[in-house]
Amino acid sequence: MPTRLQHLKQRAKSDKRANKKYFQKLKKKPPRQLDATVAQLHDEVFEETDCLQCANCCKSASPIFRDRDIERIASHLKMRPAEFVDQYLHLDDEGDYVLNETPCPFLGSDNYCSIYEYRPKACAEYPHTNHKGFHQILDLTLKNTTICPAAYEVVKRLREVLPG
Known part of the structure; x- marks a missing residue:
């Protein structure tokens, strides 16, 4: 699992600038359907995700x-x-x-x-990717993409579904 998490950090780091730019646009003018879209993506991603295989949030961050x-x-x-x-x-x-x-x-x-x-x-x-008012926690979400593979995947899919 460490190699998967290392790969996540590398992908999140390489995507950070693009995600940050994308999130800046979302902050300025959040699409009307943002919360519903993110909630749907969250549900899809977590149907495919077994947190017990990772637990990186519990291993590397404190609530x-x-x-x-x-x-x-x-x-x-x-x-x-x-x-x-x-x-x-x-x-x-x-x-x-x-x-x-x-x-x-x-x-x-x-x-x-x-x-x-x-x-x-x-x-x-956690990782708060189904949070109402998602545009208000974009900085936290960006940080969580380096910790949580599911958060990374939600953001990746969001950029595909609602391109900036």
Whole structure:
């Protein structure tokens, strides 16, 4: 799998300039059907994608943990929220709680998440390619194309379906 992910990073890097230019046009004038198109592409791509074969998001990036996430996960782990924060999280430069380390401490060797039913909202929604108001998260999506093969594929197909 590392070669597939290395290949993804190379493709995402080589496409970054074109994707960035394409996204700048989308930001200025998002097509009326953008959200519906992206949602459809998201569904198509995820019908073909087995995240358990990759889990690169869990291995290389940290989600943002909101207070509700912290309370829910801490309760599941039978910890106080403050204990959970002390053990697993820190504040990043933007003032958001993120994991102390990667890969995620809740990721098993089989790529299964030990807190899947309680995972942060950011994990449940990743890579956010079916987000309403997609034009508002284009910078995040561009970043996610280097981490997530599915995000890369959604953007690739989007550029084909709605050429700039």
